[in-house]
Amino acid sequence: MADVAPDWLAAAHQAMCPGGPRAAHESDVPLSGVIEARRFEAHPSMRDDGMVAWWLVDDTDHQLAREALHMERERTAFLAKASSTLLSSLNLARCMDVTAQLAAENLADAALAIAPTRGRRLPVVTCLRGGIPVSTQAAVDPDEVPGLGEALRGFPPVPSRWIDPATAPAWMIPEDFGPIGAMVITPLPGHGVPAGALVMLRKEGSAAFTEEEEVFARLFAARSGAAMSAARLYAEQTAITEVLMRELLPPALHQISGVDFAGSYRPSADHERVGGDFYDVHRATVEGEPSLVTLGDVCGKGLEAAVLTGKIRNTLHALLPLADDHQRMLTLLNTALLNSHHTRFATLVLASAARRGNEVQVRLTSAGHPNPLIIRADGTVQTADTRGTLVGVLPDVRARTAVVTLAPGESCILYTDGITEAKGGPLGDTLFGEERLQRALAGCAGMPAEGIVEHIQMLASQWLGSRRHDDMAVLAISAPRTHHLSAVNGHTRGRFTA
Known part of the structure; x- marks a missing residue:
């Protein structure tokens, strides 16, 4: 036998x-x-x-079928794992790292993930099998490499048998890799535009890429390209959102023309940065003239309310030449809102604040908004006598203006109803309320503007706990304490007056 x-x-x-x-x-x-x-x-x-x-x-055919089925299962599992890993991050650099590393570990001896050019530089991530990805910026012309320029422009890949590995430039060959035996260049297709190119290298002496392996590489590249394209779109949208968000965020306040200003804003949801409450302080074009303060509340919350907030703020900014005439500004703003496609309305307070000697004179006009509160030096809290109709609903806006004078150390507080309507307390169903707010402000007599707004926001947050709430905004206008210098017996000493 x-x-x-x-x-x-x-x-x-x-x-x-x-x-x-x-x-x-x-x-x-x-x-x-x-x-x-x-x-x-x-x-x-x-x-x-x-x-x-x-x-x-x-049993030859059956064995080949079993081997093909086993190989297909392994490749399907690899593609599923690759998709999960790639889509777990919306960071472009991370997606390029994962693409190069997965290709090097499973498809070749080394791989390069290349993104479209940025100016004159080509973002490249190189990874050896068993190594870690390395990012570089190559100042090269991709058209000098056969098939690379076409891949970066999204054209179908050139078969590897048409590419001479000896033509690979030095920047494509990883350090200590040695001579290249085979090379595949395939595009990374994106959403409408190419996401980049994938280059796979095998060492000299290794088996060449088969046609089946090239097809599988294109399947992997399709998933990598989709992830990279999504990451790039996310980065672009994030950048655009950041630019727009900066215009919608309330400004940082400080002293202007001898008047102290401070503001604090808390959106209705902790994951949001903007909402329906807003405030602004516009410095007068002429020194000594009143600065215009605006604080308002748009119906609703979240991004949709923030869009209308931005429109109101821009409209009021355009109406600054009429800052002395509050009624006229409110009328024009009301007309602009009625003529827009928005169906929301807003409440608003306009305040013109100017330093007059040691005191600060404030003209206040409310359009459907909670009345401002005045903190006197002795702890008394007064309500400003101003009221009016809200804007964006009726053809006419009627408002009454009140004038208050702040002595050194006294403050005028503007706030939105998110403060007084904050529901919480021991049982969780009690409003913070205006009476509780006034008691809290009475204890703020003599405090600087920043301290007052932080104290009110802290009390409202404690009252709420972790419960849902509306947007909350507080703004303080304060007359600073004055400091005079006088000479006594040839020495200078300071004296504060309130």
């Missing part, structure tokens, strides 16, 4: 002979082996005369 049959079959026959281990007869798993590049299953059959008849069944 050993002279006429392959070794594997001869060994199986020997096991069937008397005195052998009879493993082949006792096993339910058929023996198998290769005969002239074909794979056969061997099934023994014992005859009555003691001889063994071997039935050989050609």
Whole structure:
């Protein structure tokens, strides 16, 4: 048997002979082996005369199908893992790192993920098998590499057999990699525009890329390109949002023309930065003239309310030449809102504040907004006598203006109803209310403007706990304490007056 049959079959026959281990007869798993590049299953059959008849069944096609199925399962699992890993981040640099690393570990000996050019530089991430990705900026022309320029422009890939690995420039060859034996360049397709290109390298002496491997590389590249494109779109949208958000955020306040201003804003949701409450302080074009203060509340909250907030703020900024005439500004703002496509309305307080000696004179006009509160030096809290109709609903806006004078250390507080309507307390269903707010302000007599707004926001937050709430805004206008210098016995000493 050993002279006429392959070794594997001869060994199986020997096991069937008397005195052998009879493993082949006792096993339910058929023996198998290769005969002239074909794979056969061997099934023994014992005859009555003691001889063994071997039935050989050609299993080549079945074996190839099983191997192809196993390979397809492995590749499907790899693509699923790659998609999950790539889509777990919306950071472009991270997506490029993952693309290069996965390709190097599973498809080639080294891989390069290349993004479209930024100016004259090409963002490149290089990774060796078993290594970590390395990012560089290559000042090169991609069209000098056959197939790379086309891939970056989204054209179909050039077959690897058409690319001479010897033409690869030095910047594409990782350090200590050695000569390149095979190279594949495939595009990374994005959402409407190319996301980049993937370059895979194999060392000299390694097997060349088969057509099937190139097709699989394109499947992987499609997933990588989608992730990179999503990351780039997210980065662009984030940048645009950041620019727009800066225009919608309330400004940082400080002292202007001898008047102290401070403001604090808390949106209705902790994950949001803007909402329906707003405030602004506009410095007068002429020193000594009143600065215009605006604080308002747009119906609703979130981004939609913030859009109308931005429109109101821009409209009021355009109306600054009419800052002395509050009624006129409110009328024009009301007309602008009625003529817009928005169906929301707003409440508003206008305040013109100017330093007059040691005091600050404030003209206040409310349009449907909670009345401003005045903190006197002795702790008394007064309500400004101003009221009016809200803007954006009726054809006419009627408002009454009040004038208050702040002595040094006294403050005028503007706030939105998010403060007084904050629902919380021991049982969680009690409004913070104006009476509680006035008691809190009475304890703020003599405090600087920044301290007052922080104190009110802190009390309202404690009252709320973790409950839902509306946007909350507070703004303080304060007359600063004055500091005079006088000479006594040839020495200078300071004296504060309130």
